[in-house]
Amino acid sequence: xxxxxxxxxxxxxxxxxxxxxxxxxxxxxxxxxxxxxxxxxxxxxxxxxxxxxxxxxxxxxxxxxxxxxxxxxxxxxxxxxxxxxxxxxxxxxxxxxxxxxxxxxxxxxxxxxxxxxxxxxxxxxxxxxxxxxxxxxxxxxxxxxxxxxxxxxxxxxxxxxxxxxxxxxxxxxxxxxxxxxxxxxxxxxxxxxxxxxxxxxxxxxxxxxxxxxxxxxxxxxxxxxxxxxxxxxxxxxxxxxxxxxxxxxxxxxx
Amino acid sequence: xxxxxxxxxxxxxxxxxxxxxxxxxxxxxxxxxxxxxxxxxxxxxxxxxxxxxxxxxxxxxxxxxxxxxxxxxxxxxxxxxxxxxxxxxxxxxxxxxxxxxxxxxxxxxxxxxxxxxxxxxxxxxxxxxxxxxxxxxxxxxxxxxxxxxxxxxxxxxxxxxxxxxxxxxxxxxxxxxxxxxxxxxxxxxxxxxxxxxxxxxxxxxxxxxxxxxxxxxxxxxxxxxxxxxxxxxxxxxxxxxxxxxxxxxxxxxx
Ligand SMILES: [Mn+2]
Ligand SMILES: [Mn+2]
Ligand SMILES: [Mn+2]
Ligand SMILES: [Mn+2]
Ligand SMILES: [Zn+2]
Ligand SMILES: [Zn+2]
Numbered sequence: 068x069x070x071x072x073x074x075x076x077x078x079x080x081x082x083x084x085x086x087x088x089x090x091x092x093x094x095x096x097x098x099x100x101x102x103x104x105x106x107x108x109x110x111x112x113x114x115x116x117x118x119x120x121x122x123x124x125x126x127x128x129x130x131x132x133x134x135x136x137x138x139x140x141x142x143x144x145x146x147x148x149x150x151x152x153x154x155x156x157x158x159x160x161x162x163x164x165x166x167x168x169x170x171x172x173x174x175x176x177x178x179x180x181x182x183x184x185x186x187x188x189x190x191x192x193x194x195x196x197x198x199x200x201x202x203x204x205x206x207x208x209x210x211x212x213x214x215x216x217x218x219x220x221x222x223x224x225x226x227x228x229x230x231x232x233x234x235x236x237x238x239x240x241x242x243x244x245x246x247x248x249x250x251x252x253x254x255x256x257x258x259x260x261x262x263x264x265x266x267x268x269x270x271x272x273x274x275x276x277x278x279x280x281x282x283x284x285x286x287x288x289x290x291x292x293x294x295x296x297x298x299x300x301x302x303x304x305x306x307x308x309x310x311x312x313x314x315x316x317x318x319x320x321x
Numbered sequence: 322x323x324x325x326x327x328x329x330x331x332x333x334x335x336x337x338x339x340x341x342x343x344x345x346x347x348x349x350x351x352x353x354x355x356x357x358x359x360x361x362x363x364x365x366x367x368x369x370x371x372x373x374x375x376x377x378x379x380x381x382x383x384x385x386x387x388x389x390x391x392x393x394x395x396x397x398x399x400x401x402x403x404x405x406x407x408x409x410x411x412x413x414x415x416x417x418x419x420x421x422x423x424x425x426x427x428x429x430x431x432x433x434x435x436x437x438x439x440x441x442x443x444x445x446x447x448x449x450x451x452x453x454x455x456x457x458x459x460x461x462x463x464x465x466x467x468x469x470x471x472x473x474x475x476x477x478x479x480x481x482x483x484x485x486x487x488x489x490x491x492x493x494x495x496x497x498x499x500x501x502x503x504x505x506x507x508x509x510x511x512x513x514x515x516x517x518x519x520x521x522x523x524x525x526x527x528x529x530x531x532x533x534x535x536x537x538x539x540x541x542x543x544x545x546x547x548x549x550x551x552x553x554x555x556x557x558x559x560x561x562x563x564x565x566x567x568x569x570x571x572x573x574x575x
Contacts, residue, residue, distance in 0.1 A: 078409050079406065079409030079410065080406070080409075083409060083410055083411060084380045084385065084406070084407055084409065084410025084411070084412075084435075085385035085410040085411040085412035085435070086410065086411040086412075104406075123377035123378070123402075123403075123406065124377070126338045131338065131339035143428070144405035144427050144428065145405070145406070148377075148402060148405045148406065149377075151398035151399070151402045152333065152334070152338070152358075152377065152399070152402065153338055155332050155333025155334075155337060155338065156333065156337055156338025156339040156340065157337060157338070157339040157340040158338075158339035158340075172427050173398050173426050173427040174397075174398065181338075181339070
């Protein structure tokens with residue numbers, strides 16, 4: 068199972084439009100440090116799953132038929148804005164697995180086009196290709212699911228954004244799984260009372276509680292990049308701040 | 322006053338995602354025939370006005386401070402989807418003139434960021450830079466304004482999308498103005514009962530009724546391009562099917 072972090076940015080991304088802070092200035096001159104809207108690709112065998120639809124050039128990145136499914140964490144625009152255009156396409160419909168949110172975003176439910184929305188239940192696993200996918204509730208301003216991806220008898224990977232901390236039942240479920248990899252919202256630098264999202268402190272607390280083999284911080288704001296540039300905070304070896312384009316292979320135990 | 326047609330496509334654009342019709346095939350191999358979401362730039366002196374925000378790379382096309390204002394025809398996603406990202410930027414706010422639509426689109430009103438939304442009244446002119454701008458009601462599935470741009474004592478240009486025909490008061494207003502240029506929704510080939518948008522027949526009827534010096538057909542679907550490719554329908558000299566990137570200068574009468 069390969070995970071590719073297509074985008075690792077918070078809403079607005081890095082560089083933020085019109086911002087000349089240190090982090091945004093670096094990202095403007097060196098695309099390695101730029102952050103597109105938060106999104107990832109899961110590949111296992113011939114199965115390809117897109118997590119979230121916030122990349123605005125989805126219709127250019129993926130040819131028709133490339134994706135077996137899309138899973139959406141929630142219906143905030145930075146996670147669905149690329150679907151407004153894609154949906155009007157032709158050809159086979161794309162299954163889109165979603166949290167139960169009666170509002171969706173704008174007119175996506177009224178005019179789904181080629182998107183086939185499938186609301187899911189918390190902790191009730193479904194299958195895409197050979198992959199088992201389990202939605203786990205998160206804590207955010209709209210109904211939001213994280214997702215655990217599992218190859219039968221093989222590696223597990225959990226993708227958890229957007230969230231501020233973890234609900235108890237989600238934390239217990241993840242502690243039982245003890246995933247090989249975990250990606251988690253880390254929008255803000257340490258801030259005492261972060262709103263709607265994890266800050267650095269809370270993200271590291273969640274990782275410690277779940278104890279995955281490896282972890283990636285995602286949904287990164289320019290504030291977090293700035294703070295890291297100026298303070299160079301230490302991180303345990305197994306925890307990485309993800310960059311756009313980073314990928315990791317999880318292999319079956321031999 | 323210069324008008325540049327940044328995008329001339331209907332929702333979904335040309336090529337339409339996953340479509341292999343003749344028009345979409347041509348547009349895939351030759352970008353001259355591609356159509357981005359419907360949008361235009363008005364320039365007069367140092368004043369720059371963007372009509373509609375459906376281009377998804379707005380934050381890359383325009384540097385902060387480049388635009389004096391944005392005017393929105395209506396809140397369908399293909400006319401505002403690029404604003405979801407842009408709004409989170411930093412710096413001076415951008416005045417956005419809009420029709421009175423209490424819903425807006427998704428959470429744009431709740432989280433406007435740097436966008437400063439200004440609802441307007443039909444036929445009540447406002448000023449941007451030296452330009453007089455008059456909103457005129459159109460006929461569509463959401464509250465929708467066309468806009469007439471006027472340089473004092475000089476040329477006038479009317480931009481009318483999305484619409485199916487013209488309300489009587491709008492038609493009378495435009496007949497009085499007799500604009501130098503007019504751009505109008507022409508989404509479909511002749512179809513008898515077009516829904517929500519003009520077809521070819523209705524668009525030409527509207528142009529004949531208003532009698533502008535020059536006219537451009539915009540908000541073009543792949544169906545219209547296909548139909549034109551196969552039938553090569555005649556057009557009066559003063560009427561053009563706009564292409565992305567086309568521009569026209571209207572000069573002051575000498
Ligand atoms: Mn987000
Ligand atoms: Mn969110
Ligand atoms: Mn439209
Ligand atoms: Mn519309
Ligand atoms: Zn910044
Ligand atoms: Zn087509």
